[in-house]
Amino acid sequence: MSVDTTAPVLSIATLAGDDTLNVQEQQQPLTIHGATSAEAGQTVTVSLGGKSYTAIVAADGLHPL
Numbered sequence: 001m002s003v004d005t006t007a008p009v010l011s012i013a014t015l016a017g018d019d020t021l022n023v024q025e026q027q028q029p030l031t032i033h034g035a036t037s038a039e040a041g042q043t044v045t046v047s048l049g050g051k052s053y054t055a056i057v058a059a060d061g062l063h064p065l
Contacts, residue, residue, distance in 0.1 A: 008038035012046070032065040 012034040016025050032053070036044055040059045045052050055063040 008036050008042075010034060010036045010038075010044065010046075034063055034065075035061050036063055037061065 012032060015021060015030070015032065021030070032046065032048075034044075034046075036057055038044060038057045038061075040057050040061070042057045043054055044057055044063045044065075045054045046065055047053075053065045055065045057063050
């Protein structure tokens with residue numbers, strides 16, 4: 001038996017093309033995309049502005065929030 005002790009790597013894609021939300025973009029729904037080395041089916045939690053968002057890792061390693 002082996003135990004995986006390495007934490008997965010998580011990356012967040014650029015937001016709004018320039019990583020800065022303008023007033024118009026702030027008033028629209030926003031989907032955050034990223035990738036991870038976590039196994040498919042695992043839960044990813046990201047905290048932004050004091051609020052937590054969760055997603056399930058897809059088979060391709062992507063996780064839209």
